[in-house]
Amino acid sequence: MSAASAPVLALLPPGPAPSPVSASLADRARVVRRTRAGATAVCVTGALLPLPFVLMERWIGEGQYLGIVGSWLFLFGIGGLVLFIVAVSQRTRDDLRAMLVAIATFVAAVALLPAAGRVGTEAYVSTHAVELDALAARVRAEWRPAPPDGRLDEAQLALRAEARRRNLGRPRVVDGGIVFQSGELFGSDLFYSDGVKNDAAFQCRDLRSIGGRWYTASCSGPGSE
Numbered sequence: 001m002s003a004a005s006a007p008v009l010a011l012l013p014p015g016p017a018p019s020p021v022s023a024s025l026a027d028r029a030r031v032v033r034r035t036r037a038g039a040t041a042v043c044v045t046g047a048l049l050p051l052p053f054v055l056m057e058r059w060i061g062e063g064q065y066l067g068i069v070g071s072w073l074f075l076f077g078i079g080g081l082v083l084f085i086v087a088v089s090q091r092t093r094d095d096l097r098a099m100l101v102a103i104a105t106f107v108a109a110v111a112l113l114p115a116a117g118r119v120g121t122e123a124y125v126s127t128h129a130v131e132l133d134a135l136a137a138r139v140r141a142e143w144r145p146a147p148p149d150g151r152l153d154e155a156q157l158a159l160r161a162e163a164r165r166r167n168l169g170r171p172r173v174v175d176g177g178i179v180f181q182s183g184e185l186f187g188s189d190l191f192y193s194d195g196v197k198n199d200a201a202f203q204c205r206d207l208r209s210i211g212g213r214w215y216t217a218s219c220s221g222p223g224s225e
Contacts, residue, residue, distance in 0.1 A: 032090060036098050039082035043102035046075025047109045054116040054186050058124035061167045076106060117186030122210040125190070128166070129212055135162060136178050136192040136213075139171045143178075172219075179204060179219045188216035 053060070053067030060067075080102060087095035125132060142155050152160070163171050168180040168190060177193040191204050193213045204219040 032086060033094075035082065036086050036094065039079045039086065040098045040101060042079030043076055043083065044105045046071045046077070046079055047102070047106040049075065051109060051112060051116045054113050055120040055123075057117060057187060058120055058167045076102075113186050118188065118216060121187060121190070121216060124167075125214045126211050129214075132166070132168075132192075132214070133212070135166065135168075136194070138162075139178050140173065140194060140196065143171060143173045174204065174219065176204075177213070179217070181219065189219045191215040191217040191219065 049071035050064075050068040053064040053071070057064045083095070083099050083102060087099055139159055142159060144153075144156060159171055163169060163180055169182040169187075170180065172179045172181060173196075174191075175197055176195060177191055180190040180192075182189050189204070191207060191214070193215060204217040206218045207215040208217070209215050
């Protein structure tokens with residue numbers, strides 16, 4: 001190999017060191033991205049978490065309210081506040097996208113709550129059919145209309161207590177069956193059809209079969225609460 005073709009090695013000076021300002025901006029951008037992503041995840045979780053609580057309302061009773069309030073007030077509220085603060089400080093397209101995702105998830109969750117309540121009611125009735133049929137038969141045998149003064153005897157109070165214990169609502173004998181008037185936030189009245197004529201003034205509508213003699217319904221009439 002000739003001397004003319006030999007490679008020439010040269011030492012080059014090192015490149016310029018990164019500016020402390022640019023490094024600080026990069027770190028800040030990383031923190032903002034992580035904060036935005038975390039707040040978005042908290043918002044989505046808080047918006048959707050009430051769905052399983054409503055689905056389980058017949059099992060957990062008033063416990064559903066604690067789950068809904070905790071999810072929407074704390075998780076969604078805190079996550080939304082963080083997203084808002086980041087959006088005000090940064091004002092980027094990513095901030096707008098994150099806020100839209102949180103709002104859209106919340107709207108979708110609210111729209112799905114009634115359906116979750118219906119599915120939960122159907123599942124509860126199907127898994128407790130024997131106990132609920134026995135309770136309906138007991139109501140048919142023991143139920144009496146409330147007296148004018150509204151004072152119920154011990155048997156009627158026991159019937160209501162048993163219905164409440166099973167998260168069914170207040171029982172009432174009506175035309176064609178028995179109604180358990182729901183007090184649940186997203187629940188429906190439950191109608192047990194036994195064909196017995198009684199109290200035609202109390203009407204049930206929107207009956208939807210959920211198995212056996214049980215239906216979801218919307219019932220109202222004189223003396224309804």
